[in-house]
Amino acid sequence: MDLLSRYHHALATLREHRQDHLLAFWPDLDDAGRARLLDDIERIDFEQVAKLIDSHVLREPPLSLPSDIAPPDILPNEPAGAKQKQQYAAARARGEQLIRAGKVACLTVAGGQGTRLGFDGPKGALPISPIRNKPLFQLFAEQIRNAGNLYGAGVPWLIMTSPTNDYATKAFLEANKFFGLCREQVVFFTQGVMPAISVDGRVLLESKDRVAVSPDGHGGTLRAIYRSGALERLQQAGVTVLSYFQVDNPLIHPVDPLFIGLHDQARSQISSKTIPKAGPVEKVGNFCKSAGLPPRLMVIEYSDLPEKLAYATDATGRRLFDAGSIAIHLFDVDFIATLNRGGFALPFHRAVKKVPHIDAAGKPVQPDKPNAVKLETFVFDSLPLAERTLLLATRRDEEFAPAKNASGADSVATARAAMIARAARWLEAAGVAIPRQADGTPDATIEISPLLADSAEQLGGAILASDVRVPPGGLLYLGAATEL
Numbered sequence: 001m002d003l004l005s006r007y008h009h010a011l012a013t014l015r016e017h018r019q020d021h022l023l024a025f026w027p028d029l030d031d032a033g034r035a036r037l038l039d040d041i042e043r044i045d046f047e048q049v050a051k052l053i054d055s056h057v058l059r060e061p062p063l064s065l066p067s068d069i070a071p072p073d074i075l076p077n078e079p080a081g082a083k084q085k086q087q088y089a090a091a092r093a094r095g096e097q098l099i100r101a102g103k104v105a106c107l108t109v110a111g112g113q114g115t116r117l118g119f120d121g122p123k124g125a126l127p128i129s130p131i132r133n134k135p136l137f138q139l140f141a142e143q144i145r146n147a148g149n150l151y152g153a154g155v156p157w158l159i160m161t162s163p164t165n166d167y168a169t170k171a172f173l174e175a176n177k178f179f180g181l182c183r184e185q186v187v188f189f190t191q192g193v194m195p196a197i198s199v200d201g202r203v204l205l206e207s208k209d210r211v212a213v214s215p216d217g218h219g220g221t222l223r224a225i226y227r228s229g230a231l232e233r234l235q236q237a238g239v240t241v242l243s244y245f246q247v248d249n250p251l252i253h254p255v256d257p258l259f260i261g262l263h264d265q266a267r268s269q270i271s272s273k274t275i276p277k278a279g280p281v282e283k284v285g286n287f288c289k290s291a292g293l294p295p296r297l298m299v300i301e302y303s304d305l306p307e308k309l310a311y312a313t314d315a316t317g318r319r320l321f322d323a324g325s326i327a328i329h330l331f332d333v334d335f336i337a338t339l340n341r342g343g344f345a346l347p348f349h350r351a352v353k354k355v356p357h358i359d360a361a362g363k364p365v366q367p368d369k370p371n372a373v374k375l376e377t378f379v380f381d382s383l384p385l386a387e388r389t390l391l392l393a394t395r396r397d398e399e400f401a402p403a404k405n406a407s408g409a410d411s412v413a414t415a416r417a418a419m420i421a422r423a424a425r426w427l428e429a430a431g432v433a434i435p436r437q438a439d440g441t442p443d444a445t446i447e448i449s450p451l452l453a454d455s456a457e458q459l460g461g462a463i464l465a466s467d468v469r470v471p472p473g474g475l476l477y478l479g480a481a482t483e484l
């Protein structure tokens with residue numbers, strides 16, 4: 001279709017939904033600008049947007065929680081009793097077998113905007129390791145390489161970007177030669193976007209030739225991986241398990257044989273890891289189950305969990321709703337395909353944010369207070385769609401230290417401290433003496449390369465404790481022979 005026909009087509013749609021201001025600057029644009037604007041407009045489903053304006057922008061959608069919320073069933077971090085020990089040992093062996101057989105792939109969701117962090121570049125490029133300053137992407141790549149060395153199989157690594165950071169993300173990984181992975185092992189796909197909508201229901205323009213959009217949330221992964229063809233490629237390669245994690249957690253264990261084996265034993269469609277919450281109202285999602293038949297696992301956001309439940313305890317005083325969500329999941333690959341073939345839809349959540357835009361006169365506006373609604377779906381909202389799920393407890397200090405903020409809680413500084421603390425624990429478990437300060441924190445800066453070990457167990461087999469000395473206040477980097 002030529003530009004003019006596309007224009008008339010777009011104008012009709014926009015008029016129908018009272019969004020024709022998006023074409024107000026048409027006369028000011030050259031052909032390239034007009035094409036850019038039409039590309040943006042044609043990517044938006046205005047019928048869906050109109051419904052969402054009504055349900056999520058002009059009003060807050062009512063909170064609809066099941067009436068029968070109960071605490072979820074959780075497999076313990078350490079097996080309890082002989083029978084469970086046996087089950088975990090068999091699961092670990094099964095997990096290893098699946099990795100060796102090339103049935104496991106990793107998926108990093110890296111399409112977010114990282115506004116809180118304020119880092120200039122994709123979040124995965126953020127230097128984070130305590131001594132070598134390795135960026136997050138390098139830590140993941142090295143763990144994937146480590147799994148390849150351990151199990152003799154190349155684990156594919158999928159990275160979800162958004163239209164905003166796709167180019168920069170690819171350029172960063174290419175410039176760094178994929179941190180030692182084969183180029184073919186790394187598969188990119190791009191998530192969808194949603195328009196930013198003013199609180200009075202108008203889709204905003206970022207400039208005269210661009211609609212203001214933002215990524216459609218990590219829930220967008222499940223559709224984007226299918227539509228991009230990446231899921232089909234996994235299926236053709238025989239991959240059955242997808243290990244999902246967020247780009248900002250340097251403590252992640254992306255290839256965890258025990259978790260993978262337990263997931264497989266249970267024929268689970270979605271499995272998740274959970275940690276005990278730091279307090280009743282910690283700002284993490286809460287795993288809960290709806291006790292009806294069939295029972296369904298779900299995550300209720302901290303802001304939506306009724307206070308009565310957040311503070312509820314059992315007869316011994318233990319918190320009932322204590323299963324925090326840390327965005328670590330395993331997905332059954334066929335399950336994602338089935339969801340897509342069935343035309344699934346995840347609910348939208350609204351966030352009122354400051355969105356720069358241009359006004360009716362074409363002048364740039366930098367809002368000083370939240371002015372627009374962003375609409376996102378969340379990946380954990382797929383949990384209730386699964387018949388078979390599994391929840392495994394893990395330790396916060398082993399697997400969760402997100403770098404969300406520039407400073408304070410959940411920042412680069414706290415993530416680094418957690419990396420050092422974990423390295424110190426692994427070394428102690430291997431028999432190395434660690435100098436500690438009065439408050440118990442390690443009195444040294446320690447970094448263990450994922451190419452050397454990604455667990456205490458592997459580290460124990462990789463070093464001779466008598467060869468390692470950690471001087472008080474000193475620096476210790478332990479790497480693999482290949483990188484030194």
Ligand code: UTP
Nearest residue numbers: 109110111112113114115116215217218246247
């Ligand atoms: P966050 O909710 O922390 O959002 O994303 P964010 O965009 O990184 O940061 P803020 O809120 O703007 O400060 C959690 C994970 O989900 C991914 C992020 O890249 C991160 O790994 N994500 C989030 C996506 O991939 N797409 C999205 O649309 C949103």
